[in-house]
Amino acid sequence: MSLFPVFLLGLICLGLCLLAYMFSPKGSDQTLWRSSLIITFICLYSMWAITYMAQLNPLIAPRRSDLRPEHFSGGHH
Amino acid sequence: MSLVQLYIPMEVAQPTVTRLGEQGQLQFRDLNPKVNAFQRAFVGEVRRLDEMERKLRFLAAQTEKAEIPVRPVPEHGDLLSRPRTTQQMDELESAINAHEARVLQLNNSHEALLRRSLELTEMKHVLHETASFFSAAEGRGEDLRRASSAGAGTGVNDSLLQSHYHMEEGGGPASGPATSSLTLGFVAGVIGRSKVPTLERVLWRALRGNLYLNYADIPESVIDPSTDEVVDKSVFVVFAHGREILAKSRKLAESLGATLYPVDGDVAARRESALAVVSRLEDLNAVLYNTNRTRKAELASVAEHLAVWLTIVRKEKAVYHTMNLFNYDRNRKCLIAEAWCPTLDIPNVQGILRSSSSPGFEEGTNKFTAGFQGIIDAYGVAKYGEVNPGLFTVITFPFLFAVMFGDIGHGILMASAAGYLCWKEKGLAKFDGGEIFDMMFGGRYIILLMGLFSIYTGAIYNDIFSQSMHIFHSGWEYRDVQANQTTSAHQVGIYPFGLDPAWHGTENMLIFSNSYKMKMAVLFGVAQMTFGICLQLWNFTHFKKRISILAEFVPQMIFMQAIFGYLCVTILYKWSVDWSTTDAAAPNLLNMLIFMFLSPGNVSEPLYAGQSLVQQILLLVAFICIPWMLLMKPLILKREHAAKVEAASHSRDSLDSAGPTDPNTSSASSHEEDPAAGVIASAGEGGEFNFGDIMIYQIIHTIEFCLGCISNTASYLRLWALSLAHAQLSAVLWDMTLASCFAMSPSAMPVGLVIGFAAWFIMTISVMLIMEGLSAFLHALRLHWMEFDNKFYEGSGKAFMPFAFRTILDDNAEE
Numbered sequence: 061m062s063l064f065p066v067f068l069l070g071l072i073c074l075g076l077c078l079l080a081y082m083f084s085p086k087g088s089d090q091t092l093w094r095s096s097l098i099i100t101f102i103c104l105y106s107m108w109a110i111t112y113m114a115q116l117n118p119l120i121a122p123r124r125s126d127l128r129p130e131h132f133s134g135g136h137h
Numbered sequence: 138m139s140l141v142q143l144y145i146p147m148e149v150a151q152p153t154v155t156r157l158g159e160q161g162q163l164q165f166r167d168l169n170p171k172v173n174a175f176q177r178a179f180v181g182e183v184r185r186l187d188e189m190e191r192k193l194r195f196l197a198a199q200t201e202k203a204e205i206p207v208r209p210v211p212e213h214g215d216l217l218s219r220p221r222t223t224q225q226m227d228e229l230e231s232a233i234n235a236h237e238a239r240v241l242q243l244n245n246s247h248e249a250l251l252r253r254s255l256e257l258t259e260m261k262h263v264l265h266e267t268a269s270f271f272s273a274a275e276g277r278g279e280d281l282r283r284a285s286s287a288g289a290g291t292g293v294n295d296s297l298l299q300s301h302y303h304m305e306e307g308g309g310p311a312s313g314p315a316t317s318s319l320t321l322g323f324v325a326g327v328i329g330r331s332k333v334p335t336l337e338r339v340l341w342r343a344l345r346g347n348l349y350l351n352y353a354d355i356p357e358s359v360i361d362p363s364t365d366e367v368v369d370k371s372v373f374v375v376f377a378h379g380r381e382i383l384a385k386s387r388k389l390a391e392s393l394g395a396t397l398y399p400v401d402g403d404v405a406a407r408r409e410s411a412l413a414v415v416s417r418l419e420d421l422n423a424v425l426y427n428t429n430r431t432r433k434a435e436l437a438s439v440a441e442h443l444a445v446w447l448t449i450v451r452k453e454k455a456v457y458h459t460m461n462l463f464n465y466d467r468n469r470k471c472l473i474a475e476a477w478c479p480t481l482d483i484p485n486v487q488g489i490l491r492s493s494s495s496p497g498f499e500e501g502t503n504k505f506t507a508g509f510q511g512i513i514d515a516y517g518v519a520k521y522g523e524v525n526p527g528l529f530t531v532i533t534f535p536f537l538f539a540v541m542f543g544d545i546g547h548g549i550l551m552a553s554a555a556g557y558l559c560w561k562e563k564g565l566a567k568f569d570g571g572e573i574f575d576m577m578f579g580g581r582y583i584i585l586l587m588g589l590f591s592i593y594t595g596a597i598y599n600d601i602f603s604q605s606m607h608i609f610h611s612g613w614e615y616r617d618v619q620a621n622q623t624t625s626a627h628q629v630g631i632y633p634f635g636l637d638p639a640w641h642g643t644e645n646m647l648i649f650s651n652s653y654k655m656k657m658a659v660l661f662g663v664a665q666m667t668f669g670i671c672l673q674l675w676n677f678t679h680f681k682k683r684i685s686i687l688a689e690f691v692p693q694m695i696f697m698q699a700i701f702g703y704l705c706v707t708i709l710y711k712w713s714v715d716w717s718t719t720d721a722a723a724p725n726l727l728n729m730l731i732f733m734f735l736s737p738g739n740v741s742e743p744l745y746a747g748q749s750l751v752q753q754i755l756l757l758v759a760f761i762c763i764p765w766m767l768l769m770k771p772l773i774l775k776r777e778h779a780a781k782v783e784a785a786s787h788s789r790d791s792l793d794s795a796g797p798t799d800p801n802t803s804s805a806s807s808h809e810e811d812p813a814a815g816v817i818a819s820a821g822e823g824g825e826f827n828f829g830d831i832m833i834y835q836i837i838h839t840i841e842f843c844l845g846c847i848s849n850t851a852s853y854l855r856l857w858a859l860s861l862a863h864a865q866l867s868a869v870l871w872d873m874t875l876a877s878c879f880a881m882s883p884s885a886m887p888v889g890l891v892i893g894f895a896a897w898f899i900m901t902i903s904v905m906l907i908m909e910g911l912s913a914f915l916h917a918l919r920l921h922w923m924e925f926d927n928k929f930y931e932g933s934g935k936a937f938m939p940f941a942f943r944t945i946l947d948d949n950a951e952e
Contacts, residue, residue, distance in 0.1 A: 063713055065633070088481055092506060092528065099532040104593060107540075108634065110660055111597050113712040114653040115612065115631055119723055122613055122643040125623040132618040 063116070066109050073105035139483060143474040145463075150472050154456045155221070161944070162486060163476035168464040177461040186454040189230055192237040193447050199240055200440045203433055210444045221449065229446065236439050243432040250425045255359055256396070257418045259327040259370070263398045264411040266353045266372040267325050271404070273351075322383040323376045328395035330354060330369040336393050340375060340386055348386065349376040504562075506531060508580045516922045517930070524675045526930050530921055533665065535586035537920055540661065541859035541913040542587070543594030544867060546602035547905055552588025555581050587914075597635040598860070602901070603867040605641035613639035650864070654857040656708050662853025662924070663701045666846075669928030670694055676929060688770035692762040693842055699759040701850050703752075704730055707744060766839045771831045778826045849924045855916050863909055870900055 080097035084090050141163070145153050157163055169177070177183075200207055221229075328336055337350050352373040360367055373395070375386050387397060401407050463472040478486055510527040512534065539548070558565060558581040565578060577584070599605045613626035626639060636653075640646045670693055677685045707726055716723040724742030732739065733752045740749045878886065878893035 092531065095528050096532050099529060100536075103532065103536045103590075106660070106664070107594065107597055107657070110657045111635055111653070112631065112633075113709065114656065115637060116712055117715045117717070118628065118649070119716060120645055120649060121625045121628065122637075122639045122649075123623055123625045123645050124643045125621065127615060127618045127620075127624055129618045129620050132615055 063113075066112060069105060069109065073101050076101045139478055139480045141476055141478050141483065141486065143476065144466075145472045145474065147465075147470050147472060150460060150463075151456060154459055155452065157486070158452065158456060158459070160485065162482040163478050165459055165462050165474055165476045167462045168473065168475060169462070178463075178465055179457040179460050182457045183454060183461070185230070186450055186457065189233055189450050190447070190454065192233050193443065193450060196233075196237060196240060196436070196439050197443055197447070199244070200436045200443065203436050205433065205436050205440045207440045207443050210448050221453065226453065229449065233446065236435070239435055240432070240439070243428060243435060247425070247428050247432060250421060250428060251360075254418065254421045254425060257414055257421060258359065259355075259372075259396060260398050261411065261414050261418065262355045263325050263327060263372050263400060264407060264414065267323075267374055267400050268404075268407060268411075269353070270351050270374045271407075322378055322380070323374055323400075324383060324387050324390060324397060325372070325374045325400045326390055326395045326397035327355070327370050327372055328390065328393060330371045332393055332395075333371050333373065336373065336390060336395065339389055339393065343389055344377060344382055344386060347377060347382065350374070351376070505582050508583045509534065511579070512583075512918065512921065513926075516926055523679075523931060524672045524929060526672075526921070526926055529668075532586070533925070534917055534921055535583065535590045537661070537665075537856065538587045538913050538917040539590030539594040540657075540856050541916060542591045542863055542910060543598040543860055544600045544602065544863065544905075545592050545595035545606075546600075547867070547901070547910075548588050548591030548593075548595050550588075550902070550906060551591060551910065552585055555584035555588055559585055587910075598864065599636040599638055599641070600864060600867070603864065603871045605636075605638040607638045609633050611639045612637050651857070651861065654860055655854065658853050658856035659701075659850060660705055660708060661856060662850055663697075663705050665853075665920075665925055666849060666928060667694075667697060667702070669925045670697060672929040684770055684773050688773065689766060689838075692765040692769075696759050696762040696766075696843065697846055699755040699762070700730075701846065703755055711744065763839065763843060766842065767835055771828065771835050774826075774831060775828055845927070852924055853920065855920070859913055859916055863905075863913070866909065867901075867905055870897065870905065874900065 077098045081094050084093035333352055340348055340350060352371050354371045358367050358369045377383055377386055390397060463474045466473055509531045513527040513530055558578055609632060612628060612630040612632045614629045615624055615626050618624050640649060673690050721743060724744050737756050738749050738753050874893045874897035878889040881889045
């Protein structure tokens with residue numbers, strides 16, 4: 061329950077961006093490759109990070125009334 | 138983009154331009170714009186090729202009429218992609234001429250034969266019908282004779298005279314004056330069926346009713362060879378007596394478009410001519426059949442080469458049209474051309490010019506980016522040197538789409554459909570499936586990326602056809618569960634990837650996902666807009682507008698970040714704080730932002746210490762940015778202009794003062810300074826400085842930006858609304874179709890499931906994929922055009938239109 065995974069994956073994402081910048085296929089499409097890969101990594105990472113952080117310290121908990129006790133009796137207690 | 142100048146020797150000009158056209162990377166400039174089209178250098182060639190094209194079009198029309206399939210252009214024709222020599226073109230021209238002449242001749246004889254056969258057919262019908270008229274008329278003649286002999290006892294001559302008199306005066310029918318010497322003349326012919334009533338009326342009036350008209354329809358309809366229309370015709374016979382009247386009725390019938398046929402009054406002669414007509418008709422039909430066959434064979438041989446020839450001729454014509462744009466240098470016997478060329482492609486062009494036989498290079502345009510660039514070009518074509526948003530749209534567009542469309546199942550369906558189009562693209566490129574299919578096909582790579590990103594966002598939302606997947610261990614656990622009682626879960630961890638499946642189907646799921654998706658929309662929106670503002674930097678440095686960086690980019694950035702950047706920071710901060718361990722309750726961020734404006738310095742629900750001061754400073758900075766954006770640029774421009782004007786007047790003053798005092802040096806110095814003065818004067822006149830205009834432009838720009846920041850951020854909330862709508866709609870669809878089938882009794886379930894699944898699948902494709910997909914597509918489009926592009930993109934450029942055979946042939950095909 062900490063921000064550690066967010067930073068860790070942020071670093072990994074940064075590393076991937078650097079790799080994409082350095083190892084994009086040469087040629088006339090190099091700029092396209094670079095920008096596409098980097099934007100893709102940033103988008104995917106930020107979406108994951110936002111979702112993760114939103115669940116980090118939730119203000120409400122899931123609530124339901126259709127649970128059956130017999131499912132939970134043998135479980136954790 | 139570079140301007141290149143080509144010197145092409147006259148002898149090789151045509152093959153060189155042909156190769157350049159195959160390559161399609163140069164947009165040639167017209168070097169003699171004042172010369173009209175008829176006075177250009179290669180008018181003769183263009184006219185000759187025009188003539189050839191006309192003949193080929195004629196042949197194409199003929200083959201189409203004869204329903205002969207034209208062989209399509211092969212991929213690698215012998216003459217297609219190589220330059221043609223003059224001799225080859227001459228041969229081609231003579232071949233086309235020969236074919237055209239032969240087809241024309243065959244057409245003419247075919248038409249003549251057809252006309253002849255039509256006449257004979259009509260003749261046959263006329264003979265046939267008149268025969269029946271005559272047999273009827275003879276019977277009636279007997280009746281008449283009998284009636285006259287019975288009724289007219291005295292004064293036959295008198296009554297004859299009388300009857301003539303009556304005819305001339307009253308126009309009523311001659312009443313029973315016929316004698317045994319009755320000589321009825323007649324006119325027989327064929328007329329269009331629609332004209333029969335007209336003919337009848339006209340004849341009746343003109344001859345004052347003194348006639349007997351009989352007509353019969355020809356059962357088969359005939360094709361008029363001159364107009365190719367199907368006409369129904371009728372045979373008519375006009376009986377009248379008196380040469381004058383007959384001549385008159387003949388003329389009237391001819392003027393109405395009837396064809397008259399000589400028919401003998403004698404029965405035997407009629408029968409004879411009928412037989413002759415039939416035999417001639419048979420001969421004629423045989424000839425006609427042969428002619429038709431020869432013509433078809435001729436056209437079929439033409440159809441083999443027609444498409445190739447047409448392509449060659451069109452290419453040649455385009456080559457000479459292009460060569461007409463060049464300048465002819467008489468001294469060096471060469472053509473001079475100027476063209477715009479993408480700088481990257483210059484080596485290719487040089488390669489073409491050097492080598493005499495070069496194979497085709499790779500396609501210049503990228504099929505992958507074409508669709509995305511189309512999205513941007515629909516908004517505006519980039520000014521030369523401007524940052525092209527198409528580059529970023531390649532990813533951001535499908536991603537924003539996917540945020541609204543997140544569902545693994547729908548993403549897989551969409552990606553596989555688009556993947557199929559990409560996989561089979563070579564074959565499908567030629568398939569003509571209508572406008573909608575072409576649109577889908579053109580955007581296949583966009584759709585593929587949209588599908589792939591939807592799979593990812595679906596995994597984050599944990600939605601697969603509105604169901605959730607339980608891959609990792611859930612971060613929530615239910616304890617002390619009792620039947621029929623509301624139970625809240627306890628947090629035991631964080632779901633590592635995406636939304637926790639424990640939320641699926643809970644009572645307060647919407648509350649949570651609303652808050653989450655709304656905040657995500659704001660975060661993505663502010664991030665994309667900030668990126669857009671940053672892109673201005675490239676434009677400003679490229680167009681050397683240093684003032685704009687300081688007077689526009691910096692204040693805009695500060696304004697944006699002071700309000701909405703701050704909002705994003707608070708969102709992230711609020712998420713990272715564990716509010717269960719703090720004393721205060723979690724503040725409402727929306728209220729915080731509103732009260733930051735309404736009552737600055739007054740924080741009712743504190744988020745962090747020192748919040749009030751920070752917010753006051755941010756607000757102050759944001760407000761300072763407004764006059765900064767508004768005034769700085771116009772004032773700087775005004776000062777620069779004033780300095781320029783002053784410098785100009787100074788130099789003039791010095792000239793004036795230097796002139797008269799030192800007459801010896803004035804002649805020498807005037808040579809040096811006159812041009813300078815001229816330059817300054819012209820600069821002052823050319824760049825008319827209007828402070829009012831600049832100020833108004835800046836006011837509009839500032840208001841647009843400040844209000845835009847607020848409305849655009851709100852506009853990004855559509856990401857939240859649409860993704861919520863998508864998830865809810867797909868959940869409802871599941872509940873209404875498949876979920877209700879699971880509740881059926883075991884005996885009804887198999888049938889119910891088949892029907893339920895069919896309904897669910899069809900609705901998934903039509904409503905969820907197509908309708909919802911279109912709506913999300915349009916919203917993503919809007920976000921790119923209105924919210925992203927307007928931060929930096931002017932799009933006031935002109936499209937680059939290189940001279941390429943590909944586009945020329947495509948245009949011709951569309952016509």
